[in-house]
Amino acid sequence: MTIPTSNAEAIGAHRARERRRWRTVLIFLALMAASFVLDIATGPSMLSPAEVLRSLTGLGERAPMTDSIVRSLRLPMALMALVVGAALGAGGAQMQTILNNPMASPYTLGMAAAAGFGAALVLAVGGLGLSAMIAVPLGAFVFSMLAAFFLFMLASMRRMNTETIILGGIALLFLFQSLLSLIQFLSSPELSQQILFWLFGSLTKATWPTLTLTTVVTLVCCIVLMADSWKLAALRMGEMRAASLGVNVRFLRMKVLVIVAIMTATATSFVGVIGFIGLVAPHIARMTVGEDQRYFLPMSVISGALMLSAASVLSKSIIPGALFPVGIVTAIVGVPFLLWLIFAPRRRT
């Protein structure tokens, strides 16, 4: 006969688990803040973290040159790293949730490739009278949304299951990659160079207006996702079970797909293609705080922000004085990290 566990004891253990998860979230938040300061400090003229902090807070003695470097040059880039990382982390987390597949992310399902194609197309054929500053991100956004619309149509078909949607996404990835190669093949070396630079993904494209827009979109989307946190947790237990708990699975799946598409398309259109963060950040979150979405979503956001911010620091540190496109760094660091995640023993929640 099993002895019934005392409710107080089990509830106490649950509360302790909740506190542990908050602690983990706070630790990652502190790491993210440290990486943010380091990101601002790193560059052709190295600054100390103390100088950065003084300049950011406006306190203490500071050189006007330092203020200018910190606030005008590096701050928008460092903030963009956090915001785009957060958007990709949240987007990947919810793609994996609604498709019930750990391989799903905006990148692996072709949305990033579609954005790349859209940008390349605008660079190749022109932006219908709009300046390149506006036309290129707009082209990326439109094509990324088109890819999402295709996935949305698949998701809305009654007979389509998650595997079919993922296969549809992979088909999109190959289609847009091929179309992109075609444009590059047909274009001049100069144009091809321009396209390649956009595709690398770089935070140097960040400006205050694009940063503000990306921040607002990401924030609003994350709040909307957070409101559905219990439904999303239920969905991870399988479609039938979520439905049995009162979740309108098809509606939720399509709603989340639209939110993720808007969030990641906005981020990608301003900084280019950045892979792996959408794939890996949710895995870090899952391993550290489990899949209670009240912790899983914020943790995916923070992990994504931390990863891209750290990648930005690395991109400036590999060869001092030179700036590697951050998209290259995330892929190079991301692959071994992903392998480590796969082979590392699983931590229990």
Next chain:
Amino acid sequence: MIEIENLSVKRGGQTIVRGVGTRLEGGKIHAIIGPNGTGKTTLLRAIFGDLPIEQGVVRIGNKTISATGRRKLSDWREHIAYMPQDTGADVALTVLEVVVLGRLGKLSLHIDDETLEMAMDRLNQAGIGHLAGRDIASLSGGQRQMALFAQVLMRQPKVMLLDEPVSALDLKHQVSLLDVVRRETRANGWVTLVVLHDLNLACQYADNLLVIADGTLQASGPPKEIMTPDLVNRTYGIHVEVLHDRRGNPVVQPVGNIHEISSEDQISPANEGMLA
């Protein structure tokens, strides 16, 4: 009460359930029995509103679903708890969190102590309170089935649809789960419809049996009245003896396959007997 009138349900282009009609009273356990692939799960899912109805009507209280009148699903399912066959749950949630999800529509971002207490009561009812802090994915199939049953109880439904809820359980846990089902059904006046493969468990726990074969309702009624060797023979194609336990519940004992049995082994009504 659930009223089902002339219900036909299609699945994958084929009509699986044909012209089923019955009334299922509250406070009673109604067990669906029948061979594999004959429409038991389809019937359950159609009642849940998960499969389109080809013909007929399902009525619960003043709510109705039919081929033409499909209600808003969230409204229809408000008081229905459905436990699917599948016990897979590869998700990084603790057992307690899984059970708390049973109160999905009523949860805020902070889980209050009252909800946690309630979830623990349900887990202890299912006999797995000691697993509250474990990852659901780390449990055995049987333990998961008990946890998912606790989640169903947490919903406090008026209608409980259970699809093979004891398929992964050992004998002790089969009995304890069905004991809880019986107690809760009677105490709360729920309509409980449960698919069972074990005829003896069905006869022991059900107030009403629904025998399904080839998508049609072959017989329905209290086990003591309808469970006969002839019914089992027609439904499953095997020969059985139907004995009775001390409470008079039928006990079905297979004696051979219909194709293998020799003429002298044929069961006559005289073979029906009482268990010592």
